[in-house]
Amino acid sequence: MERQRWTASALPDMTGRTVIVTGASSGLGAITASKLANAGARVVLAVRNETKGRQVADTITGRTEVRPLDLSSLASVRAFAASWIGPVDVLVNNAAIMQVPQGRTADGFELQMGTNHLGPFALTMLLLPHLTDRVVTVSSEMHKRGRIDPDDLNGDQRSYESFQAYCDTKLANLLFAFELQRRLAHAGSSVRSMAAHPGITKTNLAAHVTGRKGLGLKILASFAQDAEHGALPTLYAATQPLVGASYIGPDGPGERRGYPTIVQASETARDADLARRLWDTSSRLTAIGHGLLHTP
Numbered sequence: 001m002e003r004q005r006w007t008a009s010a011l012p013d014m015t016g017r018t019v020i021v022t023g024a025s026s027g028l029g030a031i032t033a034s035k036l037a038n039a040g041a042r043v044v045l046a047v048r049n050e051t052k053g054r055q056v057a058d059t060i061t062g063r064t065e066v067r068p069l070d071l072s073s074l075a076s077v078r079a080f081a082a083s084w085i086g087p088v089d090v091l092v093n094n095a096a097i098m099q100v101p102q103g104r105t106a107d108g109f110e111l112q113m114g115t116n117h118l119g120p121f122a123l124t125m126l127l128l129p130h131l132t133d134r135v136v137t138v139s140s141e142m143h144k145r146g147r148i149d150p151d152d153l154n155g156d157q158r159s160y161e162s163f164q165a166y167c168d169t170k171l172a173n174l175l176f177a178f179e180l181q182r183r184l185a186h187a188g189s190s191v192r193s194m195a196a197h198p199g200i201t202k203t204n205l206a207a208h209v210t211g212r213k214g215l216g217l218k219i220l221a222s223f224a225q226d227a228e229h230g231a232l233p234t235l236y237a238a239t240q241p242l243v244g245a246s247y248i249g250p251d252g253p254g255e256r257r258g259y260p261t262i263v264q265a266s267e268t269a270r271d272a273d274l275a276r277r278l279w280d281t282s283s284r285l286t287a288i289g290h291g292l293l294h295t296p
Helices: 027-038 050-057 074-082 111-130 141-145 162-186 211-221 232-239 272-286
Strands: 018-022 042-047 063-068 088-093 131-138 192-196 247-250 260-262
Touching: 018 027, 018 111, 027 042, 027 050, 027 063, 027 088, 027 232, 042 050, 050 063, 063 074, 074 111, 088 111, 088 232, 111 131, 111 162, 111 272, 131 162, 131 232, 141 162, 162 192, 162 272, 192 232, 232 247, 232 260
Parallel strands: 018 042, 018 088, 042 063, 088 131, 131 192, 192 247
Antiparallel strands: 247 260
């Protein structure tokens, strides 16, 4: 008998629940926000471009809000968290940038690491007192190509390569998600930390990439699934009865496409010592997270 495939039509009733989705002005984030609002949740679209966020919100049936959040700026992250009142049932760390030219955030971090990891780390830590159910951090199968040196998180000791830098951030996402679960469990918290990846999905994340790499990504995209399917692992991780540290991805060959299932992260992503060192460095660089959750 064929295994039943989970789709967004199976989402539970989310009435009365509040969900924050970062990067919800396009792509997977917009679909995630839309499906959760359709299911009855109050969904906050946390976006860098409020105009685009409002345009997306206007297309969504359900209760939505749009709030400014620029994950490349700790001041913006702090302002978002400081303005929050009330519980957050689910935080979806979805926003990311990919293969951008070398640059620095407002706080001096390498642009991709600052936006994709340090910003979400800071946001999660600052919202932790409000969280009631779970955090979902969106990673990528590209995490398997990632390399993390907590003593050189900004890559100052090596030459910049945009694709490698992106892979590094996706590994950081998983190390953070799993370490967060270890610390939550150690603290006796009922909040759970999950992770998800969309497989190969058609979005505009790499639309700016040109040259041979851009051509390669366009060819790869021709085999990709649509964003509606790409959002399913995140929706599954955000709503289903899962244990902490669950990692959800597509069930097809190579986890490139398909329907949500529990998948296995790389051995490096499950390295508890590396995760602890990354956590300590992230806390030091952001000046956030010390004393909130202790090392198991």
